[in-house]
Amino acid sequence: MIAAAALFALAAAQETDFPNDVLPHLTRLGCNSGSCHGSATGQKGFKLSLLGYDAGHDWRAITRELRGRRVDLAEPEKSLVLRKPLRELKHGGGKLIEADSEAHRVLLGWIRAGAPFRGPKPADLVRIEAEVGRVTAHYSDGSSRDVTRLALLASNDDAIADADGTVKSPGETSIMVRYGGHVAAVKVGKPFGPATRIAGRKNQVDDPIDAKLSAFGLEAAGPCDDAAFLRRATLDALGRLPAVEEARAFDGDRDVLVDRLVGGEEWVSYWTYLWSRLLEAKTPEFRAWVRTRIGGRYDALVRSLLVDEPHLYLGRDDPKRLSETVGQMFLGARWACAQCHNHPFERFSRRNYYEMASYFARVRVRGGKVDLEPRGELELEGKAVLPPFGSSVDRRDDLAAWVVANDAFARAAANRVWAILMGRGLVEPVEDLRASNPATHPELLDALAREFRRDFSIPNLVRLVMKSAAYARKPGKDDPFYGARAVKPLTAEVLADAIVQATGGGVPRAIDALENPHPLLAGQSLARTLNLMNGEWLNGRLRAEPVETLYLRTLSRSPSPEERAQWSGKDEDYLKDLHWALLNSKEFGSNH
Template sequence: MLTIRRLFRFSMIAVVLCAGGVGERARGNGPTEAIDFETQVVPILTRFGCNAGACHGAAIGRRGFKLSLFGSRPVDDQIAIVQELEGRRVNLDRPTQSLLLRKATETMEHGGGERFDDASPAYAILERWIAQGGKRLQRRQLTDLAVTPTNVLLKKTDDSVAVSVVARFDDGSTQDVTDVTSLTSDDSESVSIDRDSNRLTVHRRGEHVVIARYLDRVQAIRLGIPLGTQQLDPSTRDGRPGSVVDRWIDGKLRQLRIPASPRADDHEFARRVWLDLTGHLPSPDRLDAFVADRSDDKRRRLIDRLLKTDQFAAYWALKWANLLGIDSKSLQPEGSQAYHGWLTESFRQDSPWNASALAMLTASGDGYVDGSVNFLRSGNGPDGLAELATRVFMGVRLRCANCHDHPLDHWTQDDYHGLAAIFAKLKRGRVVSTSTRGEVTHPVTGQPALARIPGTRDLSADDDGRMEFARWVTAPSNPYFARAAVNRIWAQLMGRGLIDPVDDIRATNPASHPELLDALADEFIAGGFRFRPIIRLVCNSDAYGRTSQTRPANQSDSVYYSHFLPRGLEAEVVAGAIADVTGVDIVYGADDQRDAIRLTDNRMDSETLDILGRCDREAACETPALSSGSLAKVLHFLNGDLLNRRLDDRQGRLTKWLQTYPDDFTLMETLYKQTLSRPLNDSERRYWAEQFDLATESGGRWRDRQTRQMFFADAFWGLLTSETFLTNH
């Protein structure tokens, strides 16, 4: 006699067979309709983790059974399931005895445990496919995937929302594929997923992401619960018109009920924008003049003025030299100098970024003469060039598709090795030229890889691969090029990318403010792919102009720009600031260069820059770290020659100030303006008054000049080693 449980299972299978599939709503899918391997079997393998990187989707598979990662190569998967091991994984005569089903239901020992039971719709589909001969039929192809919702704001913790996923195919059919869509939370403790009801429950305040994956389509589902409990006043701008930046930043803050910090005062703003646009501190005279200016548009005018300086071009060339990895070790000092000079001139002229990218990708000639040629001399072989090109121009980590298809994106090994094949036909000595020969081997086929535009199409032998790729990647319609550029500009000015990290743009790493990213990309394209309009737009925004001082209700925010995010400074900037404020130059190389920002040879011997942690351009440096640096840097600051010699120098500024300012508070005020670009505040003034009383004799007299000099040298040293001095805030 059949048990009640077995009767229930048989009835469930019968229901599924009559419905034609898991959640099937497609037309004409009766019980005799053939199972489509790619759109019905592969999703089951993905949904239950069989082809994940931790299971049989690993590069070497598991226990002799290898599937393509997330079903990216269904042809190979069908062969692995049906033909390998002499077909032992499926039993075409007795499907229920197939290893594929017995392992998944753990009626036979399985290292991965039970994936589903024999009463499940997934089991019914697989059993039916095996009974039909385990063939790789292709009845249809996926054309669109609709996930609902994609962005939802819930009211309180433990609220939930149901997910629905509907696939559309090229035969005109639609199918509810929710049950075979993989749903993965970025933090399982913050968002739990009930697969019986396909409901997502949020347990923590803030925004969280769940990734939905069906076949090669991935969609981020953003779930949020306001961080604050107080409804914010929607009119936070005092009637002033908001920029495109503040429209989306302020909207998100109101949505999440995060109060914004107030506007930075003039001293804080001036220091910030001078460092961001020139890499130098403002001189006290310029700082005082800016603060004394009472005009409403003085910040806008300052930004415009700094953007036109030669210092702007030099500093932003340094930023992008670090990003591009301009390395004199591989390019030789002459090539590095030409490349750096070309990049500096591009920023000086505000050259369109699409034109610069096109030049770098298609250049040929002498790298010592034409700086743009050196992009193609960079990178470690064709593979390295493919990785560099996609990282810089697309913000994409294509290297993740080298050994296997990208585990979190749609890039395949065909894309990776196909792009490398485009660069394989280059002769890359001092002179770059195109050869008729050169290839890379595809690791899967063992044959020469076909030249390919990533994610798009294979190229013919007659195509100019570099030109085809360059035109594709720089086109206004390219979904990556403009977004990657503005995302980097935003990160360089705001301390964090809208997509972070900035070189990892993908659907499974969504932007914190997707509408703002799209709006900035549109502005970039409309403005002719020029950097300055975007930099100007960001620097003039309220978001950029906020103080870095937090409020109790926003101090944990590091994503939504309720306050300015402090950032580390490049080693070259710190070195220049130390030299400027102490009045003792740091000299570099035989040419007696005194501005480290303008150095073109990143391998030039400099203990100072090594101590301060200059970028090792063998690995790109997107933005400087906020941390205080290495132990060597800390120890050198504690008792090293870098600072001590400059504080004791007879020609240094401290020596001169000690003579010029007999009043102790005037001298201390001078130290603060030189280093922190602001005067003493009230609490600091009280603190130093106490310290003066302790250090001096009765009547406030110093014992001798040496005692006073040592006191102020210690105070100066403390300011130069403070986090406030070493960061942009």
């Protein structure tokens, strides 16, 4: 008993290090959250760094500003930093601490000790370790401590689990753990029922998918029929519907179909469109260049885009925008927030942000050409920021080599290809790969990235996914277990092309045009719905053809007996109205 009390007193006496002992309490209490003093403009004249990323700044704000009233060394109890959250004084944030609570004790003890920045034995936090119900901090002097109660925990899906890891309903999510600028994620969840057996494996893609379905007690939908597979595969590979003749001729050999569709000229056109959107390729020259490269090695494409070609730089010569673009396009990283504050969910600081941008510090764009200046540096807080690695004359060589060798590069590409084909990324949002946002199937993302790294071939990766059983399931509930095929709305360009095709028209294709030549708007909206319902563009194309032909043209399948029985009319208006209904249907407007 005595020993415990003595130990407690000793610990209390040592808790005078601002970054390690005091700041975690402020973060835990929410003082430096984005909606309180951590906002860009602070709150009522008191500004702290967001979630405490800048301990030095926060220490100065607390101990030096407002003529020392925030901490009163002569009468520690009178310090504003205590009286406000105790609600002894008016505080917009309300009462945050109780008298004699741990937070109160630590803050008061720290002020009594003279409110120093560092305690007697300063050590830096080097990493955190998280498991369900326990977070451990490890320091540079080899020590560690349990910080479970001080860490910030957030559930990525609070319908499934609470932040403390308590699972509320079947399913899986992760708990994001943040402490002292470090992040980690812990997966939590529980099955829907007893383990199931998943049949129909086709390739290595299916192993992690099936294992998870099985572990969570879920069933998998059976394979879709041949007509559905042909429509799905043609839309995903070529961005168009199968022609009526193709639908009639398909013999059901799916792997042969995939090999035939992927990698050919039409595939190149459609994937140029997809990748041009991602690369923001808005000029004909840029798109034409993507077209020549999309079927080849992706690492070479990116290296060439960063170093040899002007396309990426035109209209985008600010080093900071360029580095954000590189992060987002090629590494699936969102860096933009770090221009102003350290990334709140990632270990990426403002300094890192400027370091990345420094690779473009000497790039100048003049008259459609990229030049390199002999000198020039970015500055952060008045000091030049230099590249952290590499020594090439053209710094972009170093950056490009680093990007394509980066682990995130292959993962980001694999995640994109997966999302295009399967309707959702293994990591969502697709451009937000980070430790605190783990993949639903980490082993699958690793495997796809490993496979991709062999030859950096997008077509090969596409074929691999399209030949899996997971890709070929019947449509149904869209969830991250892939027990059924997700239903994807057609993009504006693909829908426009599909309407042209389903009404007997031909080229030019909207996916090849820079400006959408069709009056279709992107995204679901009232204006788009009205346009498809009443607009001349669609209504002027309607055809009066036999029901069988209309079904094959629009839905790429024959009508079922029930459907045949439903459509009894024969006159021109009737058939045109049916064509209209088919073109406005959910089955037509989606890839399923």
